[in-house]
Amino acid sequence: MPKLKKQLMAVSGILLAACLAVPLAIADMRGIDVSGWQSPTVTCTADYDFAVVKATQGTGFTNGYMTSQTRCVQQRGKSLGFYHYAGGGNATAEADYFVNTVRPYVGKAVLVLDWEGYQNAAWGNSNWVRVFVNRVHDRTGVWPLVYTSAAYLYQIPADVRSRCGLWVAQYASNAATGYQSRPWNYGKYGEAMRQYTSNGWINGYNGPLDLNYFRGTREQWNKYANPSGNASAPSPAPQPSTPSVDYEALATAVIRGDYGNGDARRAALGVNYDRVMRIVNQRLGGSTTSAPAPAMKTVSVVVRSGDTMSGIATRTGLWPLSAWRVPSGNVNLIYPGNVVTYRGASSSTGSAATTVRVHVVKSGETLSGIFGASGWQRVAQLNGLANPNLIYPGQLLRY
Template identity: 60%
Template sequence: MLVLDWESYQNTAWGNGNWIRAFTDRVHARTGVWPLVYVSAAFIHQIPADVRAKCGLWVAQYASNAMTGWQVRPWNYGRYGEAMRQYTSNGRINGYTGPLDLNYFRGTREQWNKYANPNSHATIPTPTPAPQSVTQPSPPATTGSGYRVVVRSGDTISGIAARTGLWPLNAWHVPSGNINRIWPGQTVTYHGTATTTNSGTGTRIHVVKHGETLSGIFGATGWQRVAQLNNISNPNLIRSGQQLRY
């Protein structure tokens, strides 16, 4: 789980919302993960609205400093729309000696996995689906907008793009508005133009557009393989019109 700990202590950027935005954008560019932002309830106003739209809040607010145990519904639970709530720094749990920070994650196990590792399959075992009598055909190598896919368990947008051959990732529209937040059963839609071709040898080709990056096209977990396949020594140097095998 990646988290920005936004506190005033030893923080020369305290009060600078642009710094928060630059940090979370950089984390996402490098890892594909939008980190949580840990912040006291009194300073939520320092977190820019666009950051809050992409990053879950981990809010600290204590009713008192009195010793407490596990609380199912802490004081002011959910008041700030937070993903996680820290409700004490003086908590006690059997088996541990001394005070503990106690927190409550306001979500499911699957949602936790999406926050922690959105571009990989969940590590929780899932039942093997029954064999299907009909196999959904792959879409044509070149296609227009509007191709729809129903999300399967363990899917990511990177995985769907690789399965369908439809790139770049930012051409996919998802119900949450964030391609790192998808759930099984949802329908995601490709609204890009035809950018993939077939070389005639079974190798698929993506033609680079202006402003695209390897990680932006192929995802945080797929660009390394594409770089190696195309003998790209510097992944930051690709050019418009370049043909990439994948």
């Protein structure tokens, strides 16, 4: 009996040692996605296993911090990805613009299509998604992941879902959080990746970030980046007989503030300047004349991920941009977490003084909780909320 006991103890010791030596099969990776709204050094200091960097939008915008953000990911030996934000122009042209921009990293980084409704002229057109991912695959041999909200997964065609991994965004709330061990509804959609907050706070960066999990190991990540295992340069795009420039997308970017003002804007747009500015002036009414000034007021807004000052002005109805004060002193340079302040008229779009009532969303609040069962729908419509269940701390709601 004692001999048998010793044998059992020896076997138990071997099994324990094996368990300690072999990592768990489930080794999901923690990560962030960043854009020009974060600092150029965010990926140098933040704590993550992978980072997905915004590369392009439409056919006229490239993240100015892409190179510096990417360099830090590579220098730290972390896993890398790039995403293209759909502008809804010509899908083939946008795919080519994306591939040409990230060309040096193809085979080394996961590629992603970011499919959202904001500033996307093709929103709701599932075939646009199909054309884009097929074009990226034709050029690179890589099937890109497709990012979208759980509420809009129906817009992703079945054939795309069978080839491309899904990156699903769904938040239980947008209260401040760090990395979570298992976010709400984790894995419910068979997704490859899950984004569960845009108000994430992690070591190494003083500001809110999008937090994500990749449901797999680094080796599986690399398979998405380089399915064949052979790093090869993407095929060159066929040269069109006439220039393929999405002037409408460029105009949207100008109004958003991406191209600065004056000589800086003219230099950035180059030969496209005159045509783009005609579109900009048409959209803005071709005039900068102001209506009689309403009563003065002061409003502060907390900048959230993806915000621009023109977007904040549109959301709040508080114009002109020159009446806003930002920490950097440059209305084209704001970051999530900044507090920007309007000191001017209540609105520059009306012909007479009006009273604008605004509620600043607090952590944990819901639309129905603020405005009641009979009022939340009107407020959602007034503020153009595509998803009434998704509001953010610091957001201004007109009512």
